[in-house]
Amino acid sequence: MTHTIRRLLTGTALAAILAGPALADETIDITIVNGHPPIFLWVKHLTETFIPTVNAALEGSGYTINWTEAYGGTLAGVGGELDAVEDGLAEIGAIPTVFLPTKVPLQNVTYNTPFGPGEPQVVMEAMDALYAQIPGMAESWHQYDAEYLGGGFALDNYILMTNFPVTSIDDLAGHRIAAPGPAVNWLEGTGAVGVAGNLTTYYNDIQTGVFDGVIVFATAAAPARLHEVAPYVTVTGFGAQSAGALVANQTWLQDQPEAVQEALRAGAAAYQQAYIAEQTQRVAAAMATIAPDEAHLHTLSDAERARWAAALPDVAGTWAAAADGEGLPGTEVLNAYVQILRDAGVPLVRDWSQR
Known part of the structure; x- marks a missing residue:
């Protein structure tokens, strides 16, 4: 019996050696930046929606993300987020395009057509349509080594x-x-x-x-x-108004596995949807607070x-x-x-x- 057990253990050990060590997930470091603090919805949903959606999409893929969240001016001030992404200080940015009217003018179309629709959902659907119809919308990010991920945030009336x-x-x-x-x-x-x-x-x-x-x-x-x-x-x-978008450093993104790229785009889509949903719920209460x-x-x-x-x-x-x-x-x-x-x-x- 003892010899049999020894042979079984030896066989098991040999099989483990031949098989090699168990493969661990590859960990990818990502820093995400926005200059505003988390009290604002477009930052809040980076933590509550974008990141969890990306993590969930990568389950079982062999990849995990080690996130660093840099908000409220810890890495870049308001309007400096795109520079941080371009310089490689952050892989992903929630870019407040409203503060970059000369760098990304196309993304400021709504701010140059005031007295338009009062519903953020209508505005974001229009922006999605523009990105789908006009290649120059997405291409305009490329001069800053940035790639549009497909998510954005609009501000209420x-x-x-x-x-x-x-x-x-x-x-x-x-x-x-x-x-x-x-x-x-x-x-x-x-x-x-x-x-x-x-x-x-x-x-x-x-x-x-x-x-x-x-x-x-x-x-x-x-x-x-x-x-x-x-x-x-x-x-x-x-x-x-359409006020911002989620972008990634283009050079970095192109080097990422397809599963990671798809997860980031899925996160961006979920982010936009969750952000607008909570924003819509908050408008009436906010108005009651500021104009009682x-x-x-x-x-x-x-x-x-x-x-x-x-x-x-x-x-x-x-x-x-x-x-x-x-x-x-x-x-x-x-x-x-x-x-x-x-x-x-x-x-x-x-x-x-x-x-």
Whole structure:
């Protein structure tokens, strides 16, 4: 019996040696970057949706990811995320395209066509259609060694928050109003002084008198507590805006196994869907927080919205021409976007495709 057991053990050991060691999953290090802190939904869903979806998609594939999450300026500030991806400091970035109007102008089409649809879902579906119809949309990332992963985030219907009441554009004269990137153009012709800014400084800048109000959206205004310093909310109907996209370093991505590339794209798609779903649920509560009573809330009439839109210069045409001049399909993107909105039955306060 002892000799039999010894022979069996010896045989088992020999088989194990011949078979070699058990293969472990290959671990891939990925740093993901965004300059905003996790209190904002587009960062929150990197942790809650994008990363878990990628991990789940890779189960059984032989690959696992070691994630490093770099948010809130720990690796790059707001607007510096694309540089971090291009330089290889991060493999993936949630890029706030709104702060890169000159680097990725095509991705800012919605900000150059204000008073559009108020629903983020409609805006993101339009952006998905643009990426599908116009190759130049995705190709425009390549000059920064970046590859569009297919996910993005739109911001809910932009509003005006001020430390003084606003019931018409006439009330804006002489006031300094901050806005993100190209949204500063929405103040031209109103008498207001537009100032470029972003959510990380709005509260302090209003509190210290740097400016008197901001163009912002409810689901970010509430967690940023902007109503404490800008208690007057004016529903202007500027529209929801496509504000960012998930991209990967292109050189790095091309070196990754197909299973990893597919998992990242699956994560991007899930991210966009989950982000918009939670955002939609949050809008009403956010509005109730920042405008708790009628004394602090005013909705512009349709006539006043039309007046505001008509007062603006041809921001869309100027933007499209500038993109065309850089060899990008600016006019093509503009015309396609407006047509997509028309086909979706979106009422246009101003037809930006008309010169």
